[in-house]
Amino acid sequence: MTTTDTTPRLRADARRNRDRIITAAQAVFTERGTEVPMEEVARSAGVGVGTLYRRFPDRDSLIRAVAQDAFTTVLEDTRATIEQEPDAWRALSQIMHRGMALRTVVRLTVLSSRARAIINSDPNTDAVHNEFFGMVDALVKRAQADGTLRNDVSTGDIAVLSSLALQGVQALPEQLRSLAPARYIAVLLDGLRADNPRPLPGRPISAEEVVVRTPEVEV
Amino acid sequence: MTTTDTTPRLRADARRNRDRIITAAQAVFTERGTEVPMEEVARSAGVGVGTLYRRFPDRDSLIRAVAQDAFTTVLEDTRATIEQEPDAWRALSQIMHRGMALRTVVRLTVLSSRARAIINSDPNTDAVHNEFFGMVDALVKRAQADGTLRNDVSTGDIAVLSSLALQGVQALPEQLRSLAPARYIAVLLDGLRADNPRPLPGRPISAEEVVVRTPEVEV
Amino acid sequence: MTTTDTTPRLRADARRNRDRIITAAQAVFTERGTEVPMEEVARSAGVGVGTLYRRFPDRDSLIRAVAQDAFTTVLEDTRATIEQEPDAWRALSQIMHRGMALRTVVRLTVLSSRARAIINSDPNTDAVHNEFFGMVDALVKRAQADGTLRNDVSTGDIAVLSSLALQGVQALPEQLRSLAPARYIAVLLDGLRADNPRPLPGRPISAEEVVVRTPEVEV
Amino acid sequence: MTTTDTTPRLRADARRNRDRIITAAQAVFTERGTEVPMEEVARSAGVGVGTLYRRFPDRDSLIRAVAQDAFTTVLEDTRATIEQEPDAWRALSQIMHRGMALRTVVRLTVLSSRARAIINSDPNTDAVHNEFFGMVDALVKRAQADGTLRNDVSTGDIAVLSSLALQGVQALPEQLRSLAPARYIAVLLDGLRADNPRPLPGRPISAEEVVVRTPEVEV
DNA sequence: CATGAATGAGGGTTCATTCAT
DNA sequence: TATGAATGAACCCTCATTCAT
Structure with missing residues (x-):
């Protein structure tokens, strides 16, 4: 995962979660396509859907x-x-x-x-x-x-x-x-x-x- | 459309419906993938969903x-x-x-x-x-x-x-x-x-x- | 319920359901406001949410x-x-x-x-x-x-x-x-x-x- | 804002926060109803949700x-x-x-x-x-x-x-x-x-x- | 038999509330 | 203590499939 620092200051844990989500999503998207349930992405990143949505307001x-x-x-x-x-x-x-x-x-x-x-x-x-x-x-x-x-x-x-x-x-x-x-x-x-x-x-x-x-x- | 005659004798119109559905489905699947709504397939074959399901009990x-x-x-x-x-x-x-x-x-x-x-x-x-x-x-x-x-x-x-x-x-x-x-x-x-x-x-x-x-x- | 015949020909059961839904919705909206869960409206009309949404594509x-x-x-x-x-x-x-x-x-x-x-x-x-x-x-x-x-x-x-x-x-x-x-x-x-x-x-x-x-x- | 002193002694800034929240909530509730997101109330009071919840354990x-x-x-x-x-x-x-x-x-x-x-x-x-x-x-x-x-x-x-x-x-x-x-x-x-x-x-x-x-x- | 209506489970998204920093 | 992140339950809506007409 390459960290593209778009959102400058992010609390350490938030940043960590953001990275985990991108990494997980990349894997899941590559394996199963971009239409997998968001819950799936969240689970595989080890976070709740809520967190996923807080970081990325929608699938797009x-x-x-x-x-x-x-x-x-x-x-x-x-x-x-x-x-x-x-x-x-x-x-x-x-x-x-x-x-x-x-x-x-x-x-x-x-x-x-x-x-x-x-x-x-x-x-x-x-x-x-x-x-x-x-x-x-x-x-x-x-x-x-x-x-x-x-x-x-x-x-x-x-x-x-x-x-x-x-x-x-x-x-x-x-x-x-x-x-x-x-x-x-x-x-x-x-x-x-x-x-x-x-x-x-x-x-x-x-x-x-x-x-x-x-x-x-x-x- | 090549007709693989699995179901032996089928009334002429039933056979015609079956063929229209396969032809339509092939086109729709190729264009938009296999996950299109069944209603879509039915519409593009010019039949109701009911008919579609009578011929093919499920998407698979x-x-x-x-x-x-x-x-x-x-x-x-x-x-x-x-x-x-x-x-x-x-x-x-x-x-x-x-x-x-x-x-x-x-x-x-x-x-x-x-x-x-x-x-x-x-x-x-x-x-x-x-x-x-x-x-x-x-x-x-x-x-x-x-x-x-x-x-x-x-x-x-x-x-x-x-x-x-x-x-x-x-x-x-x-x-x-x-x-x-x-x-x-x-x-x-x-x-x-x-x-x-x-x-x-x-x-x-x-x-x-x-x-x-x-x-x-x-x- | 006054029947405003907007959608001309509707199968008898569909028409009946449409009327039941409007009647129920009127009561529910009047009692509990326009933000009640759609499920609530559906239940009180005695139909499934699906039917509700088929008749009325959204809350509005x-x-x-x-x-x-x-x-x-x-x-x-x-x-x-x-x-x-x-x-x-x-x-x-x-x-x-x-x-x-x-x-x-x-x-x-x-x-x-x-x-x-x-x-x-x-x-x-x-x-x-x-x-x-x-x-x-x-x-x-x-x-x-x-x-x-x-x-x-x-x-x-x-x-x-x-x-x-x-x-x-x-x-x-x-x-x-x-x-x-x-x-x-x-x-x-x-x-x-x-x-x-x-x-x-x-x-x-x-x-x-x-x-x-x-x-x-x-x- | 009239201060009903329910919680006896409160540090000056805490008291100030409490008042700001009530004032903001009154305005927001009157404008947009009692169902506005808590985040909204917090924002309009100029505090974080955390602070809001510290003062008022729930919406009620x-x-x-x-x-x-x-x-x-x-x-x-x-x-x-x-x-x-x-x-x-x-x-x-x-x-x-x-x-x-x-x-x-x-x-x-x-x-x-x-x-x-x-x-x-x-x-x-x-x-x-x-x-x-x-x-x-x-x-x-x-x-x-x-x-x-x-x-x-x-x-x-x-x-x-x-x-x-x-x-x-x-x-x-x-x-x-x-x-x-x-x-x-x-x-x-x-x-x-x-x-x-x-x-x-x-x-x-x-x-x-x-x-x-x-x-x-x-x- | 063909049709289109009804059903309800499932997936997207929001937001009240809790908790780590 | 104040903050804002994380969680998950709840509600919206879609659509596969079943069933009445």
């Missing part, structure tokens, strides 16, 4: 907080990876593999139209998207210049493919869940290498295209 | 019927493809590409744990799975023998990867929905070719493993 | 229906009285005395700001007010011409005074409730006779003035 | 304190009026007219059955009632002996009628609120004069009768 505001927290983590991880790995392809590859931190984001963004709507309407979202996709964009270009990443893809493609590998996990039996993502991301990466001679159908998809506001898709 | 049995219908279609499509395309890699490739018919199945299987549970507990499911995966299995082996498909994957891997490409579509903006699957399946197929030298992490996943009963995971 | 719409029904009754009673009693003073007097039918209206109008808001925002309200106050206005003028009603009052005054006598009942012990209104209306009427020589402070209040929209007065 | 005890305070004021005003006005009719008349001080009491007594119940069950209430009604009783008898007040009424009638005029104000549009009571009390007084020849229906109501315990009637 909780979803928003979880999303912000997840985004923050993703951003930090991405920055760190880029700083430590000079090779563009390897950096990209690590971001996709390590992306388990991304799973929450993907899960929220892709599997819940409600979360999607909330995230999209958050004024902060643009800044986060810009920074994140800006970083990945630079990597994509470097990797293509290096001749490691195929030229007929763009950042949006990478984003979609990563999210696929991450979200697909959901339906798999328990024992495959941890194994699967690494494996399928490896397949995807092989499919993304510059040495694939057959051009892809369609055209490169930019980052902007994939984050366009999708309305009414209930999951 | 409706989901089951929709899934069976979709599976039947998939089976038929797969059989036809294999019959007409002698090359194993190309047949596989076509099945994955054409798979848009699979979308309902995937949607139900992957995005709704409820549907998943129902499908898994359906005594008929095994037969369908066996036939479908039997056919794909044969193709996989042939393609590997042909040296077109990489050796470190198995049928389960193919199934998971296909479903990824199909389900991911869901969250994309309208204009990308039709474009995306072909594109990402192409990436996946490139990643699956025999000429990829780096071994995948993990181990081949069989068909049996991916259909193992997943417990209560609500989406 | 139930309050509105009760008010409309009460208004209709008041209008009918007033018309009948005027038709049968040629003497203006006696007609006024009867309207005020009989006014027990008015009690619900008064109770709703005066004691619940919520009901007041609902009634005021009802497009039908103006017409009802106009007809009702039109009739009373004519009586007031006739009675003053007859020399039975004091000249320094107007319709609004009568309305306020009647409502006072009706609502005051509320706080009295059970055994006085039926006795009290007649008694206090008699006092008021004595105070309203033309033979009272001392002019009243203030000025005559017209009907329009007392029905002006009063906002925020929670009871 | 706060209502009781507010009522006692208001009663005390009424008592003092009444005593003063009687001392200064030797004519019984005029004294009565002034008490009724000046009664704006009574408004809180009436508001609580008449419009909130909860307040009514609390006041009625307060052991102190009898003493207050006795003193107040004792004074009014004496006035009523003197005025009837003087031939100014009609003989077929008693103290209870006066009490009810006064409260009517006071409470009715509530629902009137702002600009009539200050005008109305004087006007309607004048009508009532005219109705109460000894020169009204028609006997009232019913029978004189004594003071005791109107304060009888009313059970659970929520407003």
Whole structure:
């Protein structure tokens, strides 16, 4: 849990509870979707519903907080990876593999139209998207210049493919869940290498295209 | 709509109602998920709830019927493809590409744990799975023998990867929905070719493993 | 209960239930205010909450229906009285005395700001007010011409005074409730006779003035 | 705010808090009824809920304190009026007219059955009632002996009628609120004069009768 | 048999009251 | 002691399912 200090001064116990709730909600939302009974979230955070509602006046505001927290983590991880790995392809590859931190984001963004709507309407979202996709964009270009990443893809493609590998996990039996993502991301990466001679159908998809506001898709 | 004639003789109008309901439910489930109010399903089928419940005693049995219908279609499509395309890699490739018919199945299987549970507990499911995966299995082996498909994957891997490409579509903006699957399946197929030298992490996943009963995971 | 046939064709049982609900709600609202638990209203109508909500999608719409029904009754009673009693003073007097039918209206109008808001925002309200106050206005003028009603009052005054006598009942012990209104209306009427020589402070209040929209007065 | 010193010695600031709370509660209760959230009362008194609850262990005890305070004021005003006005009719008349001080009491007594119940069950209430009604009783008898007040009424009638005029104000549009009571009390007084020849229906109501315990009637 | 009404359990949210800081 | 956090019971409303017409 990354602590986004929105509400400046909060009594120690309140702050602790707030954090526990976000952590619990993240887990529960990722496991069971954003429509779980609030009571469930409260229980798994070890607090009463009342406390949950005092911190987050409705379900939407909780979803928003979880999303912000997840985004923050993703951003930090991405920055760190880029700083430590000079090779563009390897950096990209690590971001996709390590992306388990991304799973929450993907899960929220892709599997819940409600979360999607909330995230999209958050004024902060643009800044986060810009920074994140800006970083990945630079990597994509470097990797293509290096001749490691195929030229007929763009950042949006990478984003979609990563999210696929991450979200697909959901339906798999328990024992495959941890194994699967690494494996399928490896397949995807092989499919993304510059040495694939057959051009892809369609055209490169930019980052902007994939984050366009999708309305009414209930999951 | 493919009619799986479970209930032997049904008066013509009753049969017609049953079909309308399944067709409507399939559309509504795919659009808005399996948790839509039953009243909604009834309305969109142009019948009263009473009629809906007369045909399908509860939501689960409706989901089951929709899934069976979709599976039947998939089976038929797969059989036809294999019959007409002698090359194993190309047949596989076509099945994955054409798979848009699979979308309902995937949607139900992957995005709704409820549907998943129902499908898994359906005594008929095994037969369908066996036939479908039997056919794909044969193709996989042939393609590997042909040296077109990489050796470190198995049928389960193919199934998971296909479903990824199909389900991911869901969250994309309208204009990308039709474009995306072909594109990402192409990436996946490139990643699956025999000429990829780096071994995948993990181990081949069989068909049996991916259909193992997943417990209560609500989406 | 006066049946205002708003929803034209309704199955016999549904119509019966609708009527029972309005009747019960009127009683309960009058006894215990408009904030009673809906469950209470349902119970006292002998139906489940679900039925209540099917007929009246929320509390406001139930309050509105009760008010409309009460208004209709008041209008009918007033018309009948005027038709049968040629003497203006006696007609006024009867309207005020009989006014027990008015009690619900008064109770709703005066004691619940919520009901007041609902009634005021009802497009039908103006017409009802106009007809009702039109009739009373004519009586007031006739009675003053007859020399039975004091000249320094107007319709609004009568309305306020009647409502006072009706609502005051509320706080009295059970055994006085039926006795009290007649008694206090008699006092008021004595105070309203033309033979009272001392002019009243203030000025005559017209009907329009007392029905002006009063906002925020929670009871 | 009249301070009824129930809790003997209280530290100066505690006393100050107690007073602020009662004053705020009186205002809030009169404006928005006795069911406002306690948090609201606390806020408007400028203290935390904790402090509120330290002084008044529950809502009822706060209502009781507010009522006692208001009663005390009424008592003092009444005593003063009687001392200064030797004519019984005029004294009565002034008490009724000046009664704006009574408004809180009436508001609580008449419009909130909860307040009514609390006041009625307060052991102190009898003493207050006795003193107040004792004074009014004496006035009523003197005025009837003087031939100014009609003989077929008693103290209870006066009490009810006064409260009517006071409470009715509530629902009137702002600009009539200050005008109305004087006007309607004048009508009532005219109705109460000894020169009204028609006997009232019913029978004189004594003071005791109107304060009888009313059970659970929520407003 | 089709229809739409009735039921009531379940989940969301508020707020009186208690309790840790 | 004052504060504001935590709790949970209570009420609103929805909707799956049953049943009368």
